[in-house]
Amino acid sequence: MADECPKCPDGLPPWLATFADLMSLLMCFFVLLLSFAEIDAARFKKMAESMKDAFGVQREIPVMDVVKGTSVVMQEFSPGKPEPTPIEELRQQTTDVEKDFLQSEDQRSEAEEQQDLDIDVAKAAMQAQIEEEVEEQAEELQEMLDSEISEGLLDVETEDTKIIIRIQEKGSFPSGRATLNPDFFEVISKITDVIANTPGKIIVAGHTDNIPISTRRFRSNWELSSARAVTVVHAMLSNAAIDEGRFLIQGYADSQPLVVNDTSENRAQNRRVELVIQRGEDEDSGEVIKASEQ
Structure with missing residues (x-):
């Protein structure tokens, strides 16, 4: 009975499975890198040309605008218009009673200065009189x-x-x-x-x-x-x-x-x-x- 079973053909060599897994992992790694990176149009075109020469003819996609990175902040937020903040001015007004008080204070200070001047003059006169008596x-x-x-x-x-x-x-x-x-x-x-x-x-x-x-x-x-x-x-x-x-x-x-x-x-x-x-x-x-x- 064993002799009647057909002999199975030889399969792929064992190392090829390991190689296939390695290539798959490398492809996933590069795909992830490409998804994280920002695309530079000029460099992308050069890379596409080199890939065309290496793997065959590819369809050319016309690029009208330069591809730029997308900012999440710019998508979600927009700059607001600055509005000037009004400054409140506090101005003091003097009432009639306060004016009278200030005038009385000025008059009192002038009277005190005049009194001090009179005292100094009297002291000087008294000093001269004392020196004469001495x-x-x-x-x-x-x-x-x-x-x-x-x-x-x-x-x-x-x-x-x-x-x-x-x-x-x-x-x-x-x-x-x-x-x-x-x-x-x-x-x-x-x-x-x-x-x-x-x-x-x-x-x-x-x-x-x-x-x-x-x-x-x-x-x-x-x-x-x-x-x-x-x-x-x-x-x-x-x-x-x-x-x-x-x-x-x-x-x-x-x-x-x-x-x-x-x-x-x-x-x-x-x-x-x-x-x-x-x-x-x-x-x-x-x-x-x-x-x-x-």
């Missing part, structure tokens, strides 16, 4: 203390609204002590008679030279200068006509010399007690304000 009082002191000034015991000078009376150590204090010489009380009495009738703050400041001092009574020049200023104030307060609330006592030691402490003459000049009558700060402020208000 010069007259300084001249009166110089006439009363002419002999002491000639002997070099005192110096009287002015600085703006200040009268400065410098009491030198010569004739007033023994060296290194804070006790007034008995003969100098008469000089202090003359000064006090004039200062009692002169308004203003009285600053009594003691000064020394740069030679250190260290005794049982004074540990330094600071104590010596302060003690001499206190001694002068006590001598002046013997006159009941002068108010003790006007005094201000200061001790500077050798911190404010008049001249350089390089010779004995200069050091003697720096050893002093200064009486400074200060005008124009407190006692005249009320008069200036009253003058400006008038």
Whole structure:
């Protein structure tokens, strides 16, 4: 029976099936690439010509327009016409009440400026008057203390609204002590008679030279200068006509010399007690304000 069955003819070789599958896959791959790509007409025509030469004659399709890619955005959306956005203008209007208020504010500011100007003018006039009075009082002191000034015991000078009376150590204090010489009380009495009738703050400041001092009574020049200023104030307060609330006592030691402490003459000049009558700060402020208000 087996010999009676006809022999089947030989089929295609086995590798041909694998080759066919490979060609099919390559064709699908290129088809997908072609579907994803954008067609360039010029390059497509060249490719078609090369394919015609390779695979035979193809039908020619006339291309009227250049094939371009399609944009989804252009298909679904269209540009809108821009419309200008109106800008709202806010304008402030001033009412009559506000106008009156602004005018009153302007008038008030002008009045304040005029008042400040009047105060400045009154202060300048008062300053000039005080300086004139200071010069007259300084001249009166110089006439009363002419002999002491000639002997070099005192110096009287002015600085703006200040009268400065410098009491030198010569004739007033023994060296290194804070006790007034008995003969100098008469000089202090003359000064006090004039200062009692002169308004203003009285600053009594003691000064020394740069030679250190260290005794049982004074540990330094600071104590010596302060003690001499206190001694002068006590001598002046013997006159009941002068108010003790006007005094201000200061001790500077050798911190404010008049001249350089390089010779004995200069050091003697720096050893002093200064009486400074200060005008124009407190006692005249009320008069200036009253003058400006008038």
